[in-house]
Amino acid sequence: MTSYLKIDHVDKIFVRGSLETEVLKDITLGIAKGEFVSIIGHSGCGKTTLLNIVAGLARSTTGGVLLEDREVDEPGPDRAVVFQNHSLLPWLTVYDNVRLAVDKVFSGVKSRAERRAWTMHNLELVQMAHAKDKRPAEISGGMKQRVGLARALAMEPKVLLLDEPFGALDALTRAHLQDSVMAIHQKLCNTVLMITHDVDEAVLLSDRIVMMTNGPAARIGEVLDVPLARPRRRLEVASSPAYLKCRQRVLEFLYERHRFIEAA
Amino acid sequence: MITGSSAIVPRMRESYAMNMPLVQAQPTTMPATTAKVLSLEPKRQALRTRLAARLGDLAVRVVPPIVVIALTLLVWELLCRRAGSTLPPPSRVLNDTWELIVDPFFDRGGLDKGLFWHLSASLQRVGLGYALASFVGVALGTLVGQSTWAMRGLDPIFQVLRTVPPLAWLPLSLAAFRNGQPSAIFVIFITAIWPIIINTAVGIRNIPQDYRNVAAVLRLNHLEFFYKIMVPAAAPYIFTGLRIGIGLSWLAIVAAEMLIGGVGIGFFIWDAWNSSHISEIILALVYVGVIGFVLDRLVAGIARLVTHGTAAN
Numbered sequence: 199m200t201s202y203l204k205i206d207h208v209d210k211i212f213v214r215g216s217l218e219t220e221v222l223k224d225i226t227l228g229i230a231k232g233e234f235v236s237i238i239g240h241s242g243c244g245k246t247t248l249l250n251i252v253a254g255l256a257r258s259t260t261g262g263v264l265l266e267d268r269e270v271d272e273p274g275p276d277r278a279v280v281f282q283n284h285s286l287l288p289w290l291t292v293y294d295n296v297r298l299a300v301d302k303v304f305s306g307v308k309s310r311a312e313r314r315a316w317t318m319h320n321l322e323l324v325q326m327a328h329a330k331d332k333r334p335a336e337i338s339g340g341m342k343q344r345v346g347l348a349r350a351l352a353m354e355p356k357v358l359l360l361d362e363p364f365g366a367l368d369a370l371t372r373a374h375l376q377d378s379v380m381a382i383h384q385k386l387c388n389t390v391l392m393i394t395h396d397v398d399e400a401v402l403l404s405d406r407i408v409m410m411t412n413g414p415a416a417r418i419g420e421v422l423d424v425p426l427a428r429p430r431r432r433l434e435v436a437s438s439p440a441y442l443k444c445r446q447r448v449l450e451f452l453y454e455r456h457r458f459i460e461a462a
Numbered sequence: 463m464i465t466g467s468s469a470i471v472p473r474m475r476e477s478y479a480m481n482m483p484l485v486q487a488q489p490t491t492m493p494a495t496t497a498k499v500l501s502l503e504p505k506r507q508a509l510r511t512r513l514a515a516r517l518g519d520l521a522v523r524v525v526p527p528i529v530v531i532a533l534t535l536l537v538w539e540l541l542c543r544r545a546g547s548t549l550p551p552p553s554r555v556l557n558d559t560w561e562l563i564v565d566p567f568f569d570r571g572g573l574d575k576g577l578f579w580h581l582s583a584s585l586q587r588v589g590l591g592y593a594l595a596s597f598v599g600v601a602l603g604t605l606v607g608q609s610t611w612a613m614r615g616l617d618p619i620f621q622v623l624r625t626v627p628p629l630a631w632l633p634l635s636l637a638a639f640r641n642g643q644p645s646a647i648f649v650i651f652i653t654a655i656w657p658i659i660i661n662t663a664v665g666i667r668n669i670p671q672d673y674r675n676v677a678a679v680l681r682l683n684h685l686e687f688f689y690k691i692m693v694p695a696a697a698p699y700i701f702t703g704l705r706i707g708i709g710l711s712w713l714a715i716v717a718a719e720m721l722i723g724g725v726g727i728g729f730f731i732w733d734a735w736n737s738s739h740i741s742e743i744i745l746a747l748v749y750v751g752v753i754g755f756v757l758d759r760l761v762a763g764i765a766r767l768v769t770h771g772t773a774a775n
């Protein structure tokens with residue numbers, strides 16, 4: 199099978215002095231174009247390390263990442279990241295934060311007016327156009343994450359990488375943002391790789407869920423297809439048998455077979 | 463922050479107090495007439511209360527220091543009035559130096575100049591030395607903050623050199639430059655540069671990894687990274703260093719000028735001491751203090767303008 203994004207036999211070993219820690223072992227995963235894939239696992243299993251390798255922010259010890267059959271080993275706007283803690287630049291307004299990315303990615307392609315329109319378009323996509331002149335400190339956590347999403351979308355990435363994007367938010371805000379991400383995915387058909395530790399979030403949003411075993415030397419334990427038709431509606435889906443079955447499978451994997459010993 | 467909230471709170475409280483009786487009075491009087499009164503009164507009263515609040519706020523800040531200064535002068539006057547006291551009382555200081563106060567611009571050639579000329583000579587030296595120190599300090603601080611090897615190599619040297627007292631550099635710089643003017647400027651430079659270097663380096667080193675990741679994903683080049691991420695992210699630290707630097711420069715200039723001579727407030731003080739004009743020394747100290755205060759406020763003000771909104775949340 200030819201995949202759009204291919205993680206090919208990736209191992210990651212951290213070396214500190216004479217101490218070697220194997221974090222990831224033989225991770226192989228193919229993602230098709232337009233697919234929404236979640237990676238779920240207990241904290242410390244190396245999910246974020248894996249995402250950083252795909253983003254190019256960290257290097258794999260062996261193995262590599264292929265995007266459209268070309269190896270990627272450094273960061274770039276074709277794999278835009280929405281970071282766990284928004285990572286907006288506090289001295290720039292909401293608009294300028296997104297504009298910085300737009301200016302950098304489309305400097306030679308779009309005119310000034312087009313870049314402005316494209317920035318506003320992406321802010322509207324995440325419903326943040328009303329706060330364009332506010333600074334990050336003046337908006338709520340959920341709003342910051344929306345702007346982070348707008349910044350990533352504005353780069354028109356081939357793959358959108360979400361690193362536990364809603365982890366720091368309260369349940370209600372998280373639900374709103376999940377709905378936004380679903381709507382955007384529906385509209386733009388992005389290829390998305392999302393890290394999460396929330397079972398419901400993984401089942402609701404994903405086409406496939408990749409479950410990772412506990413570290414050290416975390417592997418892919420199981421890959422689960424989520425056979426739910428899109429568009430999915432939170433309330434309708436939550437009571438459907440397929441949803442509950444998927445949820446059950448993930449819970450069983452995480453809490454029976456790969457119980458997180460340190461947390462117990 | 464504190465002044466802002468203290469200005470708003472009393473204003474709100476007073477306007478409540480003013481409005482309350484009017485609202486309560488409404489049912490007892492005829493509706494038609496009260497409506498007229500209500501539409502006019504609150505506006506005028508709001509203006510009056512706001513003015514009163516503003517004046518009250520000003521008084522709260524200005525009255526205590528005036529009282530303290532007056533008391534200090536009174537005690538000083540009483541203590542130094544006795545015959546045989548070594549220092550002059552404030553009344554005599556004022557009397558002795560009245561000419562210097564009213565005419566700071568006279569120039570009778572040589573070193574017999576008004577205080578304005580002495581102060582401006584000192585300020586020029588500080589300005590030049592401090593400007594050089596800011597430029598070189600931020601550059602070196604960036605280097606040390608950004609490169610681990612530069613830090614390992616330079617940081618121990620900086621840590622040793624920064625403990626050398628400013629005046630200890632003066633003989634060496636006199637030997638090197640063979641001239642008082644560049645030597646004084648060098649002393650200012652070497653005094654101000656250490657806190658600027660160290661704070662800049664800390665600021666650069668403390669740039670959150672998140673911002674570096676953002677820059678990496680966007681593929682910002684070195685120049686873009688420098689002025690789009692590094693400078694704004696480190697600005698609060700850099701300005702802390704600059705503020706400490708200006709304070710130290712002004713501390714060092716007086717001592718340096720006492721030794722190198724020529725026109726300058728330091729030499730003015732030394733000259734006054736040699737001719738036993740104690741009153742002139744006291745006047746000069748007041749000027750030095752006030753100018754030091756103004757310089758500090760100036761840098762703090764620029765910092766507030768530049769770093770507006772850069773503080774991470």
